[in-house]
Amino acid sequence: MSAGLVIFLHGVGSRGASFAPLLTQWGADLPTIALAAPDAPFTFDLAPDGRQWFSIKGVTEANRTERIVAARQAFDDTLRSCISEAGFENRLDQVVLVGFSQGSIMALDAVVSGRWPVAGVAAFSGRLASPPSYAPSTETRILLLHGDADPIMPLQEVHGAAQIMTTIGMTVTCDILPGVGHTLTSSGITRAQEFIRTLLLPGSFAS
Structure with a gap:
């Protein structure tokens, strides 16, 4: 039985397959952790071979929140499928979400809304754009x-x-990566992996 499950959530216009090199690396580095990288449920508005969690066509600060709320059911169905397939339905405290950009938006929404009391979220290049009806598990890191x-x-x-989630009782670490744009870097990936080891493999820091 795997010690934990990590689910990677891609950015808008991408696919789960974009994480393939990362899954290969992490599969070697974290052999006791199950990994999943689903496609978002909707076809990307601007390119038919991409996927999206919600549409960014005409998105504004005013309508972004309602789009996130509208996307919750499809997001939850996708997450539930990954968790069920890996056998973690009753082990959410051993599940970590890793999001990039729009994937981070949806991952943070999943936990601040209280829908998914997972062990943790590592959110790259995201934002918190959820409606302020927060009910998170304060155990989620x-x-x-x-x-x-x-x-x-x-x-x-x-x-x-970070300020909002800290205010509502969550434990938040904020790492600012100098000189980094809207992308994943080896330093950020290493920090995320260390975070996941802390949550899912405590006492494993032998190296």
Whole structure:
């Protein structure tokens, strides 16, 4: 039986397969952890071979929240399928979500809304855009990773998210990556992996 499950949630216009190199690396580094990287449920508006968790066509600060809420059912169905397939239905405290960009938005929404009391979320280049009816499990740990040169998600988004989640009783670590744009880097990936080891493999830091 696996010691935990990590679910990777891709950004808008991408697919789960974009995480293939990362899954190969983490499969070797974390052999006792099950890994999943599903496709988002909806076809990307701007390119038919991409997927999206919600549409960004005409998205504004005013309508983003309602789009997230509308996407919850399809997101939950996707997550439930991954968790069931891996046999973690009754082991959510051994599940970690790793999101990038729009995947981070949905992962943070999943935990602040109280729908998914998982062990933790590692959110790259995201923002908290959920409606303020928060009911999180305070056992869920949050790692926010954000480049200080991100042209897509302004740096203030990560600071705002950290402040709100801390205020509602969550344990949040915020790592600002110098010189990093809207992308995954080896340093950020290493930090996320360390975070996951802490949650799912305590006492495993032999190296």
